[in-house]
Amino acid sequence: MGIKAGVVGVGPVGQNIYRCIHELGLQCDEIRMFATSAREMDVDGEMLSVLGLGTEYSDEGLKLFEGLDVVFFAGREGEKGAAKTWAMKAIDTYGCFCIDNGSDFRLDQGIPLIVPEVNMDVATSDTRFIASPNCSTIQLCVALSPLYAKAKIKRVIVSSYQAVSGYGRDAQADMVQQLKALDPEDLSKPLGHDPGIFRKQIVLDCVPHIDSFMDNGYTKEELKMRYETRKIFGDDTMDVVATTVRVPVDIGHAESLNVEFDGPMNAETARELWRESSEELGIVVIDDLAKDTPGWPTPGSPKDATWAGHKYADERSYPTQADVLKGEYKNLVLVGRARDDYSRENTLNFWCVSDNLRKGAATNVVQIAMGLVKRGIIG
Ligand SMILES: NC(=O)c1ccc[n+]([C@@H]2O[C@H](COP(=O)([O-])OP(=O)(O)OC[C@H]3O[C@@H](n4cnc5c(N)ncnc54)[C@H](OP(=O)(O)O)[C@@H]3O)[C@@H](O)[C@H]2O)c1
The missing domain is CATH 3.30.360.10 (Dihydrodipicolinate Reductase; domain 2)
Incomplete structure (x- = not known):
């Protein structure tokens, strides 16, 4: 059985996360895509339904995260950005595991910053949020x-x-x-x-x-x-x-x-x-x-x-x-x-x-999720 994954952001990074989930073989029963507004979106000939979260926090938006095991954040950064608006609330309310491409939390103490080939072991069973480093x-x-x-x-x-x-x-x-x-x-x-x-x-x-x-x-x-x-x-x-x-x-x-x-x-x-x-x-x-x-x-x-x-x-x-x-x-x-x-x-x-867009972002976060599944931390 696979996991249920969410991808917040459908720019070049979000789209590549969708591709990497399939190409790298992260077993998912569901991939839920989010952006600020709802739309149908063509990714490599496949029409995906994108759910709209709006540009600010709302209880209705938060409900869209229910049931997800892991959420990949590939939205804009900053105070009103995707990870700051939704990640900690999705963790506290639904126990989602969050992996963020942005820079908002990377240097925070207690937040693992992971390149799987180098330091996957810093993720433990207590971890619920992982930051992925800058592409460079x-x-x-x-x-x-x-x-x-x-x-x-x-x-x-x-x-x-x-x-x-x-x-x-x-x-x-x-x-x-x-x-x-x-x-x-x-x-x-x-x-x-x-x-x-x-x-x-x-x-x-x-x-x-x-x-x-x-x-x-x-x-x-x-x-x-x-x-x-x-x-x-x-x-x-x-x-x-x-x-x-x-x-x-x-x-x-x-x-x-x-x-x-x-x-x-x-x-x-x-x-x-x-x-x-x-x-x-x-x-x-x-x-x-x-x-x-x-x-x-x-x-x-x-x-x-x-x-x-x-x-x-x-x-x-x-x-x-x-x-x-x-x-x-x-x-x-x-x-x-x-x-x-x-x-x-x-x-x-x-x-x-x-x-x-790949090893500098999407590939890295999907590899992190695969490392978590392998360690029994998610799934
Ligand atoms: N590009 C890279 O090479 C790279 C590498 C490493 C890390 N990153 C990080 O990855 C993230 C995404 O990069 P990108 O290049 O794909 O960005 P992008 O082209 O600007 O796309 C951002 C996407 O996120 C959505 N979004 C923005 N704020 C949101 C919010 N508050 N709630 C929900 N969705 C929101 C946007 O929605 P709409 O479509 O509705 O506007 C859009 O789909 C950024 O944090 C970036 O710093 C990027």
């Missing part, structure tokens, strides 16, 4: 986890290249409008963006501003990566310094990382550790000699010459954001470009890519 934090933690198990991490410097869908469906629609307004004869012409979404036009540009600016000059997104990563690894000594950048990509976040370890670590060991744990952690290493690439070796690289004392080498493969749209990679974390940092001992540079 999740892929970072998955990629770091087998390396951390080998050598403690002292410091992470990360720059992100984040897709517009990380903001939600409104940002995707705004980017499409900007693309339609492109004039191939004059690429400098303003495209008419919505400054309520991103402050600057996103097409043909990159914007180093995600979420609010904070009093230390960092953005909230950058600080989320710091505090959430520390909480997930249970290690407040690990320093995480982030620069988060919005790029004109629809789906898929990329990160460039520089990681300093407390013990021996190099690029070759990292690739081995990722490959060994690939099945268990959902990591794919794309960092080999790129023999199948058209144009290999890199056109214009003279094989026997040297430059600045370095020999030219054969081209290597690497993952990009477009790769995560391929079916086989959408729930995984792709890593590549692993290099020893020649300026610092036991320090590594690498590149990591994942689907922000």
Whole structure:
């Protein structure tokens, strides 16, 4: 027998939760979809009935949660957001188990913040609410986890290249409008963006501003990566310094990382550790000699010459954001470009890519629910 699941929010994350429940095999007898207003909605050719909760708390709205074992929250964040309005009331009234994609409760003491591959064990039989981390934090933690198990991490410097869908469906629609307004004869012409979404036009540009600016000059997104990563690894000594950048990509976040370890670590060991744990952690290493690439070796690289004392080498493969749209990679974390940092001992540079709507959100929460079922905490 399956469980009864609710999904609050039918934006890109809510829709992907619906897909992941089926694709990953969370056994459900019922999937109840909610948004602010009722509607019929087409998801991959299937017409779903969406129940309307309204934009504020009501007793009638709360009754719609009756009988649900687990509720996935994929609504807007904040005081009047979905999780703040409904989650604790659904727990207290109907004993629902709540798993939240938003940031409202992630750093609260006593609220587990879970990436199942890293810290599923922090959920106990007393837990009723679990927070799922920020999309950029999740892929970072998955990629770091087998390396951390080998050598403690002292410091992470990360720059992100984040897709517009990380903001939600409104940002995707705004980017499409900007693309339609492109004039191939004059690429400098303003495209008419919505400054309520991103402050600057996103097409043909990159914007180093995600979420609010904070009093230390960092953005909230950058600080989320710091505090959430520390909480997930249970290690407040690990320093995480982030620069988060919005790029004109629809789906898929990329990160460039520089990681300093407390013990021996190099690029070759990292690739081995990722490959060994690939099945268990959902990591794919794309960092080999790129023999199948058209144009290999890199056109214009003279094989026997040297430059600045370095020999030219054969081209290597690497993952990009477009790769995560391929079916086989959408729930995984792709890593590549692993290099020893020649300026610092036991320090590594690498590149990591994942689907922000999948492993960065929907896949993670469905995996959490599957972990709870396995542990007998729900179902
Ligand atoms: N996008 C990502 O990559 C990503 C990654 C990790 C976490 N998250 C988090 O996941 C959540 C959803 O993201 P999204 O990109 O799918 O957002 P979105 O495109 O803005 O969609 C939000 C959905 O939630 C519904 N909603 C908003 N407030 C509600 C409320 N008070 N009660 C019931 N339903 C409500 C909206 O209903 P209507 O359709 O009726 O307006 C809409 O269907 C956000 O908290 C976001 O921070 C997103």
